Amino acid sequence: xxxxxxxxxxxxxxxxxxxxxxxxxxxxxxxxxxxxxxxxxxxxxxx
Numbered sequence: 322x323x324x325x326x327x328x329x330x331x332x333x334x335x336x337x338x339x340x341x342x343x344x345x346x347x348x349x350x351x352x353x354x355x356x357x358x359x360x361x362x363x364x365x366x367x368x
Contacts, residue, residue: 324359337363 324339340363344356 328363333363 324336324343327333327336327339337360340356340360344353344360347353347356
């Protein structure tokens, strides 16, 4: 949620930092999927 809020505030660099931290700390496959989706959405330029 923090990363998505940062994206809405146009803090792309901060959002990516939060997403990468979340990916590294994810506990299961669903969490990894969810974070990977957010990163892909960011990389593709979609919001």
